[in-house]
Amino acid sequence: KQEVTQIPAALSVPEGENLVLNCSFTDSAIYNLQWFRQDPGKGLTSLLLIQSSQREQTSGRLNASLDKSSGRSTLYIAASQPGDSATYLCAVLAGGTSYGKLTFGQGTILTVHP
Amino acid sequence: AAGVIQSPRHLIKEKRETATLKCYPIPRHDTVYWYQQGPGQDPQFLISFYEKMQSDKGSIPDRFSAQQFSDYHSELNMSSLELGDSALYFCASSYDRGVILTFGAGSRLTVL
Numbered sequence: 034k035q036e037v038t039q040i041p042a043a044l045s046v047p048e049g050e051n052l053v054l055n056c057s058f059t060d061s062a063i064y065n066l067q068w069f070r071q072d073p074g075k076g077l078t079s080l081l082l083i084q085s086s087q088r089e090q091t092s093g094r095l096n097a098s099l100d101k102s103s104g105r106s107t108l109y110i111a112a113s114q115p116g117d118s119a120t121y122l123c124a125v126l127a128g129g130t131s132y133g134k135l136t137f138g139q140g141t142i143l144t145v146h147p
Numbered sequence: 148a149a150g151v152i153q154s155p156r157h158l159i160k161e162k163r164e165t166a167t168l169k170c171y172p173i174p175r176h177d178t179v180y181w182y183q184q185g186p187g188q189d190p191q192f193l194i195s196f197y198e199k200m201q202s203d204k205g206s207i208p209d210r211f212s213a214q215q216f217s218d219y220h221s222e223l224n225m226s227s228l229e230l231g232d233s234a235l236y237f238c239a240s241s242y243d244r245g246v247i248l249t250f251g252a253g254s255r256l257t258v259l
Contacts, residue, residue, distance in 0.1 A: 037189075064246045065246055069250075074235070076235075076250060076251065076252035077190070077237060077250040126248075133178060133180040133202075133239065133241060133244065133246075133248055134195070134203055134205065135180075135182075135192065135248065136192075137190050137191075138189060139189050140189060
C-alpha cells in the first residue's frame with residue numbers, strides 16, 4: 034500500500050528565505066507526483082505536476098524535483114513571501130489501474146512571517 | 148476556462164439526516180473522483196466513475212452511494228449522517244481516466 038510522508042509537518046520562516054519541503058513515498062511505481070497548496074478551509078490548488086519520466090518542474094518561484102528510484106520529491110520555494118503561507122500537500126498517482134486514486138501526504142503547514 | 152463545479156459549497160445537517168453533494172466536471176471530462184478530507188487530515192479517495200460506471204472504490208462507507216449521470220455530472224449521497232462525516236468533500240475530473248486531475252473547490256459538510 035502506497036504511503037506518502039511529508040517533512041516537516043510545520044515550518045515557520047521569515048520573509049525572504051528560501052525553503053525546502055520534503056515528500057517521500059514507499060512505492061516507486063507511480064505515474065506522477067503533484068504538489069498542491071491549500072489555504073485554511075479552502076480547496077486544492079495544483080502547483081506543479083511531475084510525470085514519472087521527469088526530474089523536475091518549475092513555475093515562478095517554485096521548483097519541484099522527483100527522484101522516483103529513491104521515492105522522494107522536494108518542493109523548493111525561493112524568496113518566500115507572507116502570501117505563501119498555506120498547507121502544502123504532496124500526492125502521488127500510482128501506476129497500474131489506480132485511475133485518479135491519489136495518495137496524499139499529511140501536508141506541511143508553512144507560515145511566512147513579515 | 149471552466150473548472151470543476153461543486154455544490155453546495157457549504158452544507159449543515161443534523162445527525163441521521165441525508166445529504167447530497169453534486170459535482171460538475173470540466174466539459175468533455177468523462178471521469179469523476181470523490182475525495183473526503185476530515186479536519187486536519189489529508190484527502191482520502193472515496194470513489195470514481197468513468198463513462199457513468201463505477202471505476203474504483205476506496206474507503207467509502209456503506210452509508211454513502213454515488214453515481215454519474217448521462218451528462219457526466221456526479222452526485223454523492225450520504226445517509227444516516229454521523230458527526231465523523233463532517234469534512235471537506237472534493238470532486239476532481241479528468242478525460243478518459245487521464246492522470247491529470249482537476250479539483251473542484253470542495254463542499255464543506257458539517258454534521259451537528
